[in-house]
Amino acid sequence: MLAAEFVSRHELAKEYGICFDGPVDPSRWPETHRRLFEDVQKLGDQKHGTYRESITVDSIEKPWRAQTTRRAERLVGLSDKYYDAGPNERSWRSNIEPEVFHRFSVEVTCPECTSRLWESEIRAALNSLEPFADSLEQRRERRKACECPDQLNGYESGINMIFSDRAEAAIKHDPPLKIKKPKKNEQESELPDRVYGLRKTEKFSLLMNSAAVRDPSRRLRDMIEMSPFAEEREPLLFPFLILEAKSSKQGDTAAVEMQTAFCIRRILKLQHDLKEATGSESCWKTGPLLWFFASYGERWKVSSCFVKRENGDIKWCVIDLWSGDIRGKDGAIQLLLIVDYIFDWARDIYRSSIQNELGILATDAIATTDPDIFSMRERSVSGWLNAFSEVGSFSADNSFDDTTSDLDYLSIIDPLGAVRDKSIIETRFLALHITANDIEDFLLSYTSVEASREAIYEILRYTQSSWRLDAATLRHLENCWTGEALRQSDENFDEQEIFYTHITILMFMGPKWQPVRQITCLAVAEAALKIMASKVARVPSSTPAGMRKRPIKSNVLRNALVKYIRRFKEQSVSQNLTAAVFMMCLSSATYRREGKIENELLVSRGKAGYFGFVLDNSPNVHEMVTATYERHKIGRRQPVDQYLRFSQIQTKQSANNFGGIQIWPDMKPLMFHVRGCIMIDGLHKNGDIPKRCLYIDNVCEIEQILELVQCACHQGRYYTSVPSDLGPRLEDGFNYINQSTDAGEYWDANKNHESIEKWLEFLEGMKTSASSVPSPILISSDEESNDGVDEQDTKMANT
Incomplete structure (x- = not known):
């Protein structure tokens, strides 16, 4: 990045209230995210040797630990390989990133027994004021580890249908950024190296297509912006993780921060505007949060981005929580455990919070589960x-009361x-x-x-x-x-x-x-x-x-x-x-x-x-x-x-039943x-x-x-x-x-x-x-109900 552009970006970031505060004292952490940040730092202190020693003790309750250790050792090997090969950014990205973010691409639930293939070392911290807190804790307590022989010996199977990502896709800025660059002084869009967000599942489709509470003549998707990207066939909704990668030779931390600053603000503002739209009805107690990963070859850094008000102004704050070298086993295991934790947070907490906020603004009822996601299904209780x-x-007295047995559903x-x-x-x-x-x-x-x-x-x-x-x-x-x-x-x-x-x-x-x-x-x-x-x-x-x-x-x-x-x-x-x-x-x-x-x-x-x-x-x-x-x-x-x-037939309507x-x-x-x-x-x-x-x-x-x-x-x-x-x-x-x-x-x-x-x-x-x-x-380990069954049937014989 040329000096003139860096200065222009730095001045505009200050004008927009974007603050890169570095590693700050925990006393300055926002209370709403304190437990999350504490957990990330705790995982960032994990030692490979100590973690490996605990495998035998916890091999029954946590069989995935041995697999995580093997993944860390493989990550170390790959880092050594590409470190010796030279500072080629594309090689680092194409080979290292899939290993680091592997959890975001695979299923979490065994297709055979519906138990968990793996879990985060620490369960993502949950604010007790969140409306789904009690039910989530109950589901977590019911979860059991998969004991199927095929799964214990192999890599996780299945495709994760909850999250998706975009690599070098344009995030649009409206109005364009006033940045001085050669031959132009405005930037209409930027291309971060990778962004992870929520996939448009059937449940999100239902919410997006619902009529808005404030204006029933309009769809919610036309009133609330849900994706920062240019028009897409399948939008990536409300991103929660952004990555900017450089080779080890291009390890200019300040330049990477300025290159990502406005994309961070853009994504946080998307979340912030949703919470503002629900106003006093908002149930999102913790509020907007974005994870920022920066990699410089073998060196990685994890930061957290959040919103705070200061003297009536909105500040978009970024603080560093962990940094390490993945050529070492300690750094590799720490990074993988932090990614596991963020996955757990995004799946169990962040996604539910976003859906709850959209549900407040939508006129249609929200199904409790996504029928197109295997791990979100649950059998009848x-x-x-x-x-x-x-x-x-x-x-x-019911003249049509010739029914057979009811479905298993609530009827008091x-x-x-x-x-x-x-x-x-x-x-x-x-x-x-x-x-x-x-x-x-x-x-x-x-x-x-x-x-x-x-x-x-x-x-x-x-x-x-x-x-x-x-x-x-x-x-x-x-x-x-x-x-x-x-x-x-x-x-x-x-x-x-x-x-x-x-x-x-x-x-x-x-x-x-x-x-x-x-x-x-x-x-x-x-x-x-x-x-x-x-x-x-x-x-x-x-x-x-x-x-x-x-x-x-x-x-x-x-x-x-x-x-x-x-x-x-x-x-x-x-x-x-x-x-x-x-x-x-x-x-x-x-x-x-x-x-x-x-x-x-x-x-x-x-x-x-x-x-x-x-x-x-x-x-x-x-x-x-x-x-x-x-x-x-x-x-x-x-x-x-x-x-x-x-x-006559009695059925349970599912999330895809949307007119x-x-x-x-x-x-x-x-x-x-x-x-x-x-x-x-x-x-x-x-x-x-x-x-x-x-x-x-x-x-x-x-x-x-x-x-x-x-x-x-x-x-x-x-x-x-x-x-x-x-x-x-x-x-x-x-x-x-x-x-x-x-x-x-x-x-x-x-x-x-x-x-x-x-x-x-x-x-x-x-x-x-x-x-x-x-x-x-319970046969499945996750969501509360079985909305994934489309129109389950209780039929009456015909005459």
Whole structure:
């Protein structure tokens, strides 16, 4: 670096408040990072001989120690090799850096037993005020070392999917830096040798694509800057480690600091702006932190970069914590242990902090794990759940209560209130399929001829604005929705036969406060319609204005319909819960004129018209088909009639269930508490249905549930809903279908606290029972829940 450029950079760094303070006394360390810095210096004092001697003693609990020793010895050998070969920077970088940062490229969990392949010598220090502190400590205590023979003898396997890096990629500066250089006086970007950051996993995608709390019309990714690099296909998010490397001959420490100063500030500012955006709601107690590695051939230095306020101004501070020579075994083992520690910090603490901050700014619920990361998955914790699933439970009248066993998920039911995992959803398909062969049986099911004639009038009226679907598309529709399909051997279903079909999609709360999404379908074969019309004399009443009196002759394309239905299933946990709380309802419609009709969602365009869904505040088809289904049931036994179809599945939504397009018109998402929970009050008068429900992110201990109930009561928005079984009639539900999603007040403004107190007393009473419940058996060693399982299934047999 030329002298003029160095001076220019130095002056600008002072202007920006960038301070390289060198190795300072620990009394000057920020309290928020003190324990981290102490641990790094402790590891920096480790001696190779002492570490090697401890291998035999700890070989069972820490089998990776022998491997770390071998890696240090290999690093020493490589350093000697390239030291003798000369001061070529590229050779040093290409051969030494992969060894030093090896941990950031491999998996931490054994693919066979899901135990740990290795751990940091010291667990990364965790501030007890962090919201995830308790759960992290519990996970750490559960972790066990892998004992698989293949893993004990070899290098770590797998690819790390949490982190990624960029080598010599441009970090953009806006505005450009005023740096005097030959032929130009501005620097728009700089290329640090290597930067490590967070990979855009499915969980980050969900957060980035979520609508912003402060402006729901915009995505969070458009409001918060998350990467300092120029536009990339897959961005590197919120970097936490930067490296600048030189050969041993170019070991000018001051020049390296000035070369990296503005990239350090740029990355720290990215973190700082995120924390500032969350304001008083921020849960990031420790705050921004960046690790700075500088290498000069065999000599390495580790520094920490953080933000502090001084007399109202922001300072970007860099202090040195360790330096050493990796040609010596002590220096090599120290550097590898420090990198292990930073990996542990970045994985367990930093990443969670960033996600928590983004979660505060996002309207969508945050899944607890990343399904695309093996080591973040965890199996069901059924022991605790099964023990409490029956505590305080009671029998509710549920006309669809023919379910098989539930998934292992949180469901505490009591008349005063329910507690549920908000990612669990119930999907139902109910259809009345009438062919020419079914007509006589169908009409005989009515108690009188007059009643059967009225049913024909009703069906003819509904099919006047229906869609034309072939039988194969109907089969696809049910299969896409619940995974079931019409049997290939059904004699009444020719795949080419045309059915005039009306579809209603309804979201609502079931009697146990389970979110339900239901397709109700009336499908009548063309031949059957002709027979029905011949049995009645008068013509049914006209259809609403804007709709055709005769069905549009073109068919709805199967691919278009299936694609549209899948969009419903791809909605996020937040969107589905919102739609169920406010009982959103859409019905199929056909129309000829160009352009949109009010609240229209287009499925496809046929040769003669348009097919779409519209908001339906009086879903008559749902009522008629449901009434027919109820009339044919005998107790809990499903109807045996060929013309009735019912299937049901209970699933756990995963992080990749995100609807990029809002499927429900005019729906504002629920405002979740910062802890990810929300409490919904019931407007119903049925004493057999819990009064209210608390929805939480995942499984947690009863003490945490108590805390979440209190948080929701005093700090959460006040929403209401009407849980129901939606049997033969919607009853009071008609008054609440497609209602506004605005919350008029907060829970603490609600005066009905007496039953809340009784509910809290009931939950307090569960603590005693909890103490006698055996600890859950965990198969995986990391995250709390198993959101990695996409739509796990509990299916009900079809009729």
